[in-house]
Amino acid sequence: MTAIALAAAEKVFANGVRALDPLTLRIDEGAFATVVGPSGCGKSTLLRLAAGLTAPSSGTVRLWPDASAGAARRLAFVFQSATLMAWADVEKNVRLPLDLEDAAMRDPAADARVRRALALVGLEDFRHAYPAELSGGMQMRVSIARALVTEPALLLMDEPFGALDEITRTRLDRELAELWARERLTVLFVTHSIFEAVFLSTRVIVMSPRPGRVVGDLAVDEPHPRTEAFRVSTRFAAYCERVSTLLASAMEDAGVTQ
């Protein structure tokens, strides 16, 4: 089944900047799709369109277009920075989506869901800590737990590990890949790291500089869960090479010298 369907969706901002050329794209349910592209190519705009945070200037964006009405599926968004409430502890931060969704009727299962989300990111022991007391990587994990607490079917992630150091990023990438396989999520992930894209994804979508167009779309047919062995394999290098070539030619066409 299709999870995300963009039909000639286009975004032009009020100030006249063209963020996204008309784009037609289908993402299958259960995919880990990653969008790679240079800064300002409209990858974030694509994600925000899918989340409904912004409306397309023309065209349509639909989630689960083939599903019967009433079968509402939840989506969650992870931002570039952890975006936590500094005044609330880890548990309250993770609980926020549940609190906002039904403030009137207290979900009796809420406590259990918060616990489960914290366990998924390995933060059970830190549930009473405040964001200021956590490292950048742990803050990001809180952010991911908050996204998972509603048990979403679709996870939209906007360069979530971009601000982290290489070592933490590698570890969180691996954890995310495991999580995706175990929870049977659909993920749309945005990054500017080719290595991260290839390591995580079942599908890599390459975008050109602004205004964004899809210049490449390749499947990464490798078994999950992926290990460190994959990261140093020749197949991994070959995938990276292909993505890199696609990006380079897109940059050249756009007249950007690297």
Added chain:
Amino acid sequence: MQAGLRYGAPFAVGVALLAAWQAAVTALDVPVYLVPSPLTVLATLHRDWALLSRSLAFTLVVTLAALALAVLIGVATAFLFVQSRIVEASFFPYAVLLQVTPIVAIAPLIIIWVKDTRIALVLCAGIVALFPIVSNTTLGLRSVDPGLLELFRLYGAGRWQTLVRLRVPSALPYFFAGLRVSAGLALIGAVVAEFVAGTGGSVSGLAYQILLSGLQLNIPRLFAALFLIAATGIVLSLATALAARIALRRWHASEQEPQ
């Protein structure tokens, strides 16, 4: 900084200054009606305590009532301001007007208009203390992480939920900064208004004691009253700092010890 040093250092400075004052007054044989020595002031404070404590209580009640009024009206105004930019643009200049008009200039009017002197004094001091609360709280309610605002929107939070769960906590550090300034201003406002209200007879705050002691050349009592006003100001400042500390300790950078 170590706690001992933080409280000990200013205390040591105070003791040294008082000792120097005492020594200078004794050595130069300054008459008591010009500058009384700290020990004389202390003795006066003790002797006149019945009178001075009543004045202190009066000024303190006026100050605290004025601060409470300023917080109530200030916070309510800030809530109105953040509901719409047009409301803020229309009314903010008048809040500024209230701020820049010297209280000594409008106090006589208020004292004439309001029959109860005590209420008139609270109003005067409240006007002086209002502005920092309004401007800081408004700024705070607007200083919300745009990412969190989007997150709230994504999860379908209403206006009320966004206000209570997001804007109010975000505004707390700003509010407390304003409260600390306002607490000092409320005291200044109360004292100034009392001076203007003057020798009404029914008023017996610390400013009135200063006025009266000055006329009677009872300089030690004047100093004693002055000391009590200063002490009140310090206690108010410490109390607001403590309130901020309790509210922000765990999460805000302003209350965190550098590691």
